[in-house]
Amino acid sequence: MIRDLQLRLTPECAYNSTKLKTIIAKELNILFNDITGYRIIKRSIDARQRQVMVNLSVKVFINQPVDTTPMYDKILYPDVTNSPQVIVVGAGPAGLFASLRLIELGLKPIVLERGKDVDSRRVDMANIARKGIVDSESNYCFGEGGAGAYSDGKLYTRSKKRGSVDKILAVFHAHGASDDILIDAHPHIGTDKLPDVIKAIRRQIIKSGGEVHFECKVTDLLVSDDKINGVKTTSGTIYNGPVILATGHSARDIYYKLNSLGVTLEPKGIAIGVRLEHPQHLIDCIQYHSPNGRGKYLPAAEYSMLTRVDGRAVYSFCMCPGGFIIPAASGTNQQVVNGMSPSNRGTKWSNSGMVVEVLPEDLSEYDQYGVLKVMKFQETIEKRYYEESNGSQNAPAQRMLDFVNGKESKDLPQTSYAPGIHPARIDKLLPDFISHRLRKGFAEFGKKSRGFLTNEATLIGAETRTSSPIRIPRDSMTLQHIEISGLFPCGEGAGYAGGIVSAAIDGERCADAVANYLSKCNTDSNCGIL
Ligand SMILES: Cc1cc2nc3c(=O)[nH]c(=O)nc-3n(C[C@H](O)[C@H](O)[C@H](O)COP(=O)(O)OP(=O)(O)OC[C@H]3O[C@@H](n4cnc5c(N)ncnc54)[C@H](O)[C@@H]3O)c2cc1C
Missing domain, CATH: 3.30.70.2700 (Alpha-Beta Plaits)
Incomplete structure (x- = not known):
């Protein structure tokens, strides 16, 4: 029974x-x-x-054997070696899940990724931490697995489409993620486990007849008569077919390219602020209401903070319990921080982005940059932090209470951030419309959660890559760009996702849309079928 x-x-x-x-x-x-x-x-x-x-x-x-069949049906991936090809630009969650779904639908993905494979990326990431050298093609944002490869691997999303979320979790599970992700309300994989899952996805794509090309940056989109015919890469190679453009929120060169081609883009709101680092034990004590912390059984505690200050949201973002702060710049002259954690969430630190919503209308002094204005603002903040740090990745930092009180910190606590930190007036490095909201937000969070507002916590700057500063508008039914047929803007960089799961869901949706597009093409309508 x-x-x-x-x-x-x-x-x-x-x-x-x-x-x-x-x-x-x-x-x-x-x-x-x-x-x-x-x-x-x-x-x-x-x-x-x-x-x-x-x-x-x-x-x-x-009194009966335990049913060990997987909770989800096994997905079948047919051989697509000789099927029509679809170009997938970017091997982040959106691009990888689009590729798997294309295979399910009998189409052949050709994945073009500017960065290196997920193992080779490690060397370049170590160089950022140890030497402060950022390779603009291989870093925490670019390379196989995309921005999500070296992260906390949190798999929760605000998406209400339970079926779609469950499918994504099932695909991660089928490619090696632990059973826990199917069970836990707040599932996560961990930075130590994610690369193997990503490699398993790549192996599946290749085994089914798809192609994956690394160090293969797309430099041009071949558009004529409002239709995309393919793309051109750094080596000059041309790949023909409909294009799923899943290049993520950090591929600024792609936004510049689209803008120079006259492709319609829209500025989009983002959120900007700092990474906040507490001792994990303190967060455990606060969240689990115990002076002894989390005890023997509970996982490292999480928190989620949200308030509104003067008409803008102030909130915690991408909280990483038991994690590290990492240098997430994707190019020269940038200083950007982000967070990740291993599967056991076992470090002695907790961190989260603490950010303020920034809308295009808040940035009138950037109006001259048109649709690129929010991105230009992002670039300006990252450069300011970089210059303040004398062109290094050693980041400006300020104790939390000192920030609220507008004081420079005399000294700083230990940090998980490998390139190191130095005391600075973060409250002055950020524009006042962000600083003053953060200050009020922190005061409120401190009242709601006693012990949270403390000088044991450090603000480390700058957190700027919270989402895409630009939307690449697409038709809500066909998911093609509103003016260019055959071009499917996809995932976070297109402004249609925020996080690993929602990017993956969007990847699957774009694959479905391409299949639909191709099924409507007859042999002489030149839809780009090869
Ligand atoms: C450090 C860090 C930690 C994070 N932690 C989490 C987390 O725990 N949970 C969560 O849900 N989200 C997390 N995120 C956010 C999450 O990673 C992104 O939302 C998600 O990866 C977006 O997926 P995407 O496929 O749309 O874009 P991306 O993951 O950004 O992938 C885009 C890919 O396109 C490639 N590319 C760009 N330009 C070109 C070009 N011209 N030619 C070829 N390839 C190109 C890039 O190299 C990249 O691999 C984290 C992000 C970072 C940086």
Whole structure:
């Protein structure tokens, strides 16, 4: 017999299998030994009350073998070696999931990625941390796996399309991510595990007859008569076919190129601020309401902060419990920080972006740059931080209370940020319309969450790559650019996603749209079918 059970347990009972089995037997009024096994279907932590509880949804197998079939049907990837080809620019989550979906639909993806494969990228990232050298083709933003490859690998999204989210999680799982991502309310993979999952996705694409080309930067889009025929790369090679453009929010050269070609673009709001680093133990104490921290069973605590100050949102972004702050510049003359964490979220630090919403109308002094104005503002902030640091990746930093009180910090706490930090007036490096909102936001967060506003925490600048500063507008039905047929702007860089899962969902949607587009083309309509 199989029974479904909802349980609300202390962490000690929820994470200890013998204790959990004893509770299940008691709840179902059966013998301990009659339980052949159980499967946890969903798990979430409720830390709202003093006693932290874990909610479990469990399937119990009584006197019958445990059903170990995967929770999702296996996806079949046919051989597409001789199928019509589709050009996918960018091997981030949007490009990779678009490619897998194209294969499912019987189409051949040709993936063109400017950066290196996910292993070779490591050397270039180490060079940023150790020598301050940023390779503008291979860094934390560019390379196989995209911006999400060396991240926390948080897989939660505000998307309400449960079916689409579950499919993305199932694909990650099928390519090696742990069972936990199918169970946890806030799933994450971790920076140590993500590269293997990405390599498994690449192997699947190639095994099915698709192609993946690294160090293959797209430098031109071949557009004529409002239709795209293909793309040209740095080596001069031309690839023909419909194009899924999934180049991410940091590919500024692509925005410049599109703008120079006269392709319609729109400025888009972003959020800008700092990375805030606390000792993880402090966050555990606050979030789990215990002076002893998280104890033996609970994971490193998370938080999420949001308020509005003078008409703009102030919020925490991409929180990484037990993680590191990393240098995320993707070009010269930039200083940018971001965060990541390993699968065990085991470092002694917690970090999050603390950012203020910036809308195009806030930047009238950048009007001269037209649709590129928000991106120009982003560039200006990154350059200001870089110059303040004498052209290094050693970042300006200020203790949190000192920031709120407008004081330079005399000294700074230890940090996870490998290139190091130095005291600076972050409140002055940021424009006042951001600084003053952050200051008020911090004061409010400190009231809501006692202990959060503290000089044990450090602000490290600058957090600027929160989303795309530009939207590449597309038709809501066909997902093609509003003026160029065969061009499918996709993922975060096109302004249609924010985060790994939503970028992956958008990749799948674009693949469906390309299949639809190609199915409508007959042999002499020249849709770019090869
Ligand atoms: C350090 C860090 C940590 C993050 N942590 C998380 C997290 O935990 N959870 C989460 O949901 N999100 C996280 N994000 C955000 C997330 O990574 C992005 O939202 C997501 O990767 C966007 O996917 P994408 O495919 O649209 O674009 P990207 O991932 O940016 O991929 C774009 C790809 O296109 C390539 N490219 C660009 N230009 C060209 C060109 N001209 N020719 C060929 N290739 C090109 C780039 O090299 C890149 O590989 C993090 C981001 C960073 C930087």
